[in-house]
Amino acid sequence: MKFSNFRMTLLMALLILATVALAACGGSSAPAAVADAPVVEQPAAQPEALNLPVDINPAKTNEIRSRDDVVILDVREDWEYAEGHVPGAVWIPLGELPTRLNDIPKDKTVVAVCRSGNRSSQATSFLRGQGFDNVHNMTGGMNDWQQAGYDVEK
Numbered sequence: 017m018k019f020s021n022f023r024m025t026l027l028m029a030l031l032i033l034a035t036v037a038l039a040a041c042g043g044s045s046a047p048a049a050v051a052d053a054p055v056v057e058q059p060a061a062q063p064e065a066l067n068l069p070v071d072i073n074p075a076k077t078n079e080i081r082s083r084d085d086v087v088i089l090d091v092r093e094d095w096e097y098a099e100g101h102v103p104g105a106v107w108i109p110l111g112e113l114p115t116r117l118n119d120i121p122k123d124k125t126v127v128a129v130c131r132s133g134n135r136s137s138q139a140t141s142f143l144r145g146q147g148f149d150n151v152h153n154m155t156g157g158m159n160d161w162q163q164a165g166y167d168v169e170k
Contacts, residue, residue: 066125068152070140074161077102077127077154086125089151091139092158100168102129102161110135113142125150132157 066080080086081102088105090097097107108116110130120126126148128136133155140153154161162168 066150068125070144071137071153071155072127073155074164074166077129077161078164078166080125081127083125085123086127087121089120089126089128089139090130091128091135092130096131096158098170100158100162100170102158103167103169105129105169110139113139117143117146120148122148122150125152127152127154129154129161130157132159 066083066086068076077088081088081104088102090101090105090107091110091113092101092107093109094107097105101107106119108119120143126143128139128143128151130136130139133153134157136157137153140151143151156163158168
């Protein structure tokens with residue numbers, strides 16, 4: 017197929033124009049300085065997420081208990097709690113859990129504690145069934161906690 021001189025010239029002009037247009041879209045390699053760019057504050061660094069098994073021992077509980085993203089949940093009766101508990105623990109007796117779910121944060125790691133690990137295991141199972149995915153049972157309960165010599169608050 018033969019092109020006329022006019023068509024060939026027109027085609028070349030369009031190719032040159034397209035090349036120039038595409039080159040102009042490339043931008044410069046250095047970003048332009050923005051004089052009045054707003055300062056965006058970065059959120060505070062969050063602690064590394066915990067990846068824990070369902071059952072954890074008192075040593076692991078003691079290691080993580082001071083983190084802002086960890087809540088210790090004591091599920092014993094009032095007289096047991098008064099005798100001594102993990103410092104800073106939140107107290108909700110096992111029998112009250114169904115009516116106090118709103119008192120338990122879903123966005124934190126929760127470690128359930130009792131005297132020996134039995135009731136806290138029940139609490140862990142119940143809470144996980146209610147959609148609390150990050151709930152753990154401290155095995156051995158306060159018996160093992162105190163035997164290990166960890167702090168107790170009265």
